[in-house]
Amino acid sequence: MKYLIKAGKLYQIDNERPSAKLACLKMPYYPTKKTILSPDGRIKLYADIKTGEGVKRSQEQIYVLSDPLNQTILSGSPVSSKRSPLQNGIGVNQIRFTMEHKIYDLFMKSSEEYCIMDENSWVTARLLHNIKGGWYVEADLVFSPFILMGLFIFCRYLDKENEFI
Numbered sequence: 001m002k003y004l005i006k007a008g009k010l011y012q013i014d015n016e017r018p019s020a021k022l023a024c025l026k027m028p029y030y031p032t033k034k035t036i037l038s039p040d041g042r043i044k045l046y047a048d049i050k051t052g053e054g055v056k057r058s059q060e061q062i063y064v065l066s067d068p069l070n071q072t073i074l075s076g077s078p079v080s081s082k083r084s085p086l087q088n089g090i091g092v093n094q095i096r097f098t099m100e101h102k103i104y105d106l107f108m109k110s111s112e113e114y115c116i117m118d119e120n121s122w123v124t125a126r127l128l129h130n131i132k133g134g135w136y137v138e139a140d141l142v143f144s145p146f147i148l149m150g151l152f153i154f155c156r157y158l159d160k161e162n163e164f165i
Contacts, residue, residue, distance in 0.1 A: 006134030022145035047153040065150040074099040092161040
């Protein structure tokens with residue numbers, strides 16, 4: 001399936017044009033905890049970063065998608081990688097997450113391209129930044145529109161992990 005995320009809304013693409021709105025983010029967009037809504041405004045999922053007391057490093061953080069009853073739907077942790085010396089040592093370019101007892105890896109190829117692979121190295125989703133604004137998403141049907149919005153938020157969290165302080 002093909003989608004477009006623009007201005008906090010996920011649209012399905014039909015005939016190379018955005019059509020039905022499938023999910024959206026509740027404003028304001030700036031808090032870490034995000035609320036994912038259905039087109040009619042019902043709360044479907046929450047995306048958040050959980051940390052233990054005193055935790056400062058991203059390796060000890062857990063990215064969580066939960067439902068309105070606070071049941072975890074999907075959770076994952078950032079994975080550190082070596083960077084070049086010009087990039088100050090350790091960086092984060094991957095999130096390993098579990099959904100329905102399956103393991104997936106979300107990879108940050110650049111700040112404009114992300115891909116999600118299953119445990120068999122099959123690309124199950126790809127997110128590409130559109131220079132005209134928004135993000136193009138291609139994904140297998142294994143991910144609902146609400147989970148896709150949550151994974152997009154995870155991509156944004158990962159991007160924040162890599163910002164220069």
